[in-house]
Amino acid sequence: MADRVERLTNLLALLLETRRPLTLHEIASELGGQYPDAGQARRAAFERDKASLREIGIDISSETFGGDRAGEMGYWIDRSEFELPNLDLTDDEVRALQLALAATRPDSAIGEEALWKLGGVGGGVGGPIRMHLPELPALPVLRSAVANRHPVSFTYAGATRHVDPWGLLLRDGFWYVIGFDHDRSDRRTFRVDRCESEISIDASVEFERPDETSLEGALPANPLLLGDEVEGAQTALIHIASRRAWLVEREVGADRVQDRRHDGSIIISIPFTNEDALRSWVLGFLDDAELLEPREVRERLVNWLESVR
Amino acid sequence: MAQRPATERLRRLLIILPWLMEQGEVPVEEAARRFSIGVDDLIRDLELVSMCGLPPYVDEMVDVFIDEGMIFVGVPRLFTRPLRLSEVEAFELLAAGRAAMQLPGADPDGALARGLRKIAVGLGEDDTGLLVVNPTPPVVQALTEAVENGHRVEVRYQSSTSAEPALRQIEPFVVFSSQGNWYVHAHDVGSGGLRTFRVDRIESLSVVGNAENEPPSSMPEPGRWFADADIERVTLRIGPRGKWVYERYPVDEVSVADAGGWVTVRLAVTSQQWLARLLLRLGDSVEVVEPSTMKSVRAEAAAQVLRRYADG
Numbered sequence: 001m002a003d004r005v006e007r008l009t010n011l012l013a014l015l016l017e018t019r020r021p022l023t024l025h026e027i028a029s030e031l032g033g034q035y036p037d038a039g040q041a042r043r044a045a046f047e048r049d050k051a052s053l054r055e056i057g058i059d060i061s062s063e064t065f066g067g068d069r070a071g072e073m074g075y076w077i078d079r080s081e082f083e084l085p086n087l088d089l090t091d092d093e094v095r096a097l098q099l100a101l102a103a104t105r106p107d108s109a110i111g112e113e114a115l116w117k118l119g120g121v122g123g124g125v126g127g128p129i130r131m132h133l134p135e136l137p138a139l140p141v142l143r144s145a146v147a148n149r150h151p152v153s154f155t156y157a158g159a160t161r162h163v164d165p166w167g168l169l170l171r172d173g174f175w176y177v178i179g180f181d182h183d184r185s186d187r188r189t190f191r192v193d194r195c196e197s198e199i200s201i202d203a204s205v206e207f208e209r210p211d212e213t214s215l216e217g218a219l220p221a222n223p224l225l226l227g228d229e230v231e232g233a234q235t236a237l238i239h240i241a242s243r244r245a246w247l248v249e250r251e252v253g254a255d256r257v258q259d260r261r262h263d264g265s266i267i268i269s270i271p272f273t274n275e276d277a278l279r280s281w282v283l284g285f286l287d288d289a290e291l292l293e294p295r296e297v298r299e300r301l302v303n304w305l306e307s308v309r
Numbered sequence: 310m311a312q313r314p315a316t317e318r319l320r321r322l323l324i325i326l327p328w329l330m331e332q333g334e335v336p337v338e339e340a341a342r343r344f345s346i347g348v349d350d351l352i353r354d355l356e357l358v359s360m361c362g363l364p365p366y367v368d369e370m371v372d373v374f375i376d377e378g379m380i381f382v383g384v385p386r387l388f389t390r391p392l393r394l395s396e397v398e399a400f401e402l403l404a405a406g407r408a409a410m411q412l413p414g415a416d417p418d419g420a421l422a423r424g425l426r427k428i429a430v431g432l433g434e435d436d437t438g439l440l441v442v443n444p445t446p447p448v449v450q451a452l453t454e455a456v457e458n459g460h461r462v463e464v465r466y467q468s469s470t471s472a473e474p475a476l477r478q479i480e481p482f483v484v485f486s487s488q489g490n491w492y493v494h495a496h497d498v499g500s501g502g503l504r505t506f507r508v509d510r511i512e513s514l515s516v517v518g519n520a521e522n523e524p525p526s527s528m529p530e531p532g533r534w535f536a537d538a539d540i541e542r543v544t545l546r547i548g549p550r551g552k553w554v555y556e557r558y559p560v561d562e563v564s565v566a567d568a569g570g571w572v573t574v575r576l577a578v579t580s581q582q583w584l585a586r587l588l589l590r591l592g593d594s595v596e597v598v599e600p601s602t603m604k605s606v607r608a609e610a611a612a613q614v615l616r617r618y619a620d621g
Contacts (some may be wrong), residue, residue, distance in 0.1 A: 002396075004315035005322075005354065009361045012319075013370050014388055017363075030363055056320045057392050083390040087431040093424030097402060100409035100421055114398035116324050121343060128456035130485040131408050131443060137390060140400035147434035167438040170408065173489030176517075183472040209438070243473060246512060250620060283589040286582070287617045302618050304592050309611040 007034045011049055012058065012077065021063055021074025058082045063086070084117055094120035102126040104133045134173065136192055140170050141199045142177055149206045151182075155197035156190055157249065159183070163190070164207040180207075233271040234294060236278055240266050241288040248289075314514055318354055326358070326388040334381045355380065388402050399432055406440040413450045436442065443486060446513050452484045452493050459520045461498070465512040469611060480520035484508070496522040515579035543578045543603055548594035554587065573598065 010031050015022070024046055028035040035042045050060050059081060065072045090220075094115065101111040104128035107215050112122025145152045145166045153162045162182040169176045172192055181188040240248045242264030249257060252268055259267040272278040282291045291298050310454055325344050329335065341348045355373050362370040371446040372383030394402070394413060405426040416422065429436040455462050462481065467474040479495040486492075491508035503525060542561065547554055549570030555563050578584045581603075588607035597604045 005318050005359055006357055008315060008319050009322075009358055010363060014363055015363065016387060041505075051317045056323065057395055067557040082393055084393050085431050087427045088419070089424055089427055092420040093427065093498050096419065096421035097406060097424050101401070101405045103412065104405040104408045106567065108401060108405075110397055111401045113324065114394055114402050115541075116328070116344065117394060117398070119328070124328060128481075128483055129412050129414070129449070129453045130483060133404055133408055133411060134488070139404070140395075140397040143400045143403070143439055144434075146438035147432070147436050149435070167440060170404070170441040170443070171489075173487065195402055214584045247467065247510070252510070255500070280590045283614070285587050286586060286589070290617050291397075298618075302615065305589070305611040305615050305618075307593055308589070309516045309608050309615065 007031065008049055008052060012053065015060060015075060015077040017081055017239050018076055021061075021073055021076045023063075023065075023069070023072050027075065087118065089118055094118050096123065098122065099126050099127070103130045105135075115204055132173065133170070136175060136194070138192055138195055138199050139168070139175060141201065142192065145199070145201050146177075148203070149209060150197050151202045151205050151207055153202070154195045154199045156195055158196070161188075163188070163191070164209075166209050168192075185282060233273050234297075235269055236291060236297065237293040238268050238270070238289045239292055240268060240285070244288040248285075275300075313350065313502055318350075320342060320392075322354055323388060323392055325355075326349075326373075327391045329373065329380060329382045329422055330389055332382070337375060337378050337380055367575075372582040385457040394428075394432070397426070402428060403436065403439055404441065407439060408443065411441050411443040411445070413445050413453055445486075446491065446508060448508050448514055449484055451514050452481050452508065454545060455516065456481050456483065460516045461518045461520045462514050464514045464518045466506060467512065474510075478517060479504070479506065480522050496520070540577055541578050543584060543600065544573060544575045544598040546590065546596040546598055547574055551591045551594040554591065555593075579601075581606060589614065 010028065014027060014030055021029070024042065027046070028042055035045050053060060058077060060075050060077055061081075062073050062075050065074055097118070098115055098120050101108060101115070101122070102124040105111050106126060108122075115122050142152065142165060144150075146168050149164075150202075151162060151164050153160055155161070160183075163177065163179045164182070165177050165179040167178045169178060174193065177190045177192055179188065180186070237258070242261075245264060245266045248268060249266065252270055256268045256270055257266050258269045261267075275297055278291075278297070282289050282301070291301055321344065325340065325346075328343075329340065335338075337348055337352060341351045344351075352375055355375060358371045359373040370387055372386070374381050386523055403425065406421055406428075409421060410417070410425070421520065440592075452462070454460075460480075463476055463478050465474045466477055478498040479493070481493045481495040483494045484491065485494070492505050493508055493511075494503065494505050496502075499502040545554075554560075555572070556573050558576055560574050560576040561576045562573075566572045584603065585606050586596070589610050595604065596608070
């Protein structure tokens with residue numbers, strides 16, 4: 001049997017060069033014996049080739065004929081649909097992209113292939129400062145939905161969510177989707193790595209993104225405010241021992257310090273919506289931090305510790 | 310030898326051909342190296358497409374021939390432009406570029422910024438919705454300058470095991486951000502070895518002289534720089550609410566979840582105090598499997614913290 005690459009290349013060439021849609025019968029006869037003669041086997045082989053080309057990024061267009069060939073399908077490929085438009089990138093711009101990839105996603109095969117398409121090469125060594133980007137299969141799909149303003153749905157915390165994704169944001173090492181949650185009728189933030197299903201896009205709808213001054217501002221800077229467990233923020237008072245005081249003050253900011261004790265310890269006040277995150281943060285300091293208020297959250301924290309003592 | 314799949318070969322050819330057409334002639338070796346493909350594979354695939362064609366252009370569709378280690382390309386007819394960037398590739402470039410723009414020293418009007426703008430325009434999409442926010446503490450800038458200038462610095466560093474910050478001298482090689490934290494990989498003068506330090510635990514920093522040690526030939530792998538150091542390992546059973554542990558920390562192994570969603574995880578323990586913090590945060594969503602010496606860590610830590618609450 002002839003090499004399949006040969007048949008695919010010939011099919012691609014034929015459908016690119018044709019000036020009118022071709023029927024499968026015409027395609028098979030132009031390709032002289034490369035497709036099986038029997039109708040069903042021929043159709044199956046052609047469908048497989050179509051799928052392979054789509055996998056590469058080339059879609060075969062089709063239309064149904066009318067008139068004396070009514071019901072028959074015609075096929076062609078529109079060159080502008082799959083060719084890279086001329087981006088007019090200069091050599092130093094391509095090199096800058098290569099360095100950016102080396103500093104953030106070293107050894108990325110996808111990035112290397114993207115650079116080849118732009119006329120560059122992959123590899124190279126990042127500079128003295130780097131940032132490792134987490135990789136998640138849902139990200140490219142979400143980016144495309146954000147850019148084309150298509151709603152998405154996915155499973156999150158056990159429930160299906162229908163969301164207009166306004167933005168995709170990387171902060172503190174995690175990717176978040178920010179958008180309008182139709183099931184909650186409100187703005188919500190979701191951690192992309194917590195999405196429990198594949199992301200499905202509804203390409204038939206184009207939503208309006210509100211005129212936000214900045215998406216960045218939509219994501220709370222305080223991680224204790226992320227997640228939607230509680231409506232409305234409460235305030236926690238936490239006593240921090242002197243030896244950790246400088247670390248905490250640098251993390252939360254001096255304006256959160258409510259009291260400074262003579263022994264060098266501090267009392268800080270921080271808003272939270274997520275009690276799990278708050279408990280986790282406080283316990284991270286072991287006995288160098290004590291949650292003072294709210295009293296009922298303090299009691300639950302004590303119970304939490306009693307249960308594992 | 311296993312044949313590469315037809316789609317993979319064609320995809321690679323459609324990337325290579327436009328480049329070859331622009332070059333006109335190029336050594337086979339150079340083309341193979343550039344596109345990470347074997348010389349024999351490249352020759353075979355190029356010879357194959359050069360024979361492709363349809364009446365009336367049989368053999369003329371792709372005018373390529375190979376002679377004495379050189380590839381010659383004639384007048385291009387087809388496949389003159391590379392394929393569009395796929396969704397995955399577009400994300401890779403834009404996210405990497407936006408992230409690099411957040412690093413100290415990035416020029417908002419420089420080549421990277423211009424390149425990113427051209428790609429966004431070329432995609433024909435509204436690309437303002439993809440953002441990377443990575444605050445860089447001032448110490449990061451100072452450490453980066455130390456790397457660039459080859460300086461040895463003295464830092465006041467709070468290690469996770471000692472009570473008070475202590476002075477130590479380091480020669481930084483690379484500063485990096487991973488999973489929300491900044492780290493510096495450096496030669497530690499006191500211990501004479503390579504160490505990775507958390508930047509947020511550096512209280513202050515000053516330059517003390519020139520570095521005397523060469524940077525290592527390889528830098529730490531993303532997210533797992535301490536994976537192969539001889540650090541003690543612990544095996545834990547973690548419940549569904551503790552998923553964040555193996556999402557966040559580099560782990561050696563994660564088992565398949567059982568019916569209740571519990572998994573067995575093996576991970577590196579940098580210090581017993583680190584493990585104590587982790588176990589308390591997990592509460593009853595964790596059990597220590599081994600070593601047996603670590604089994605009492607959670608209860609002891611809980612008792613220690615409870616003493617503080619009893620006084621309050």
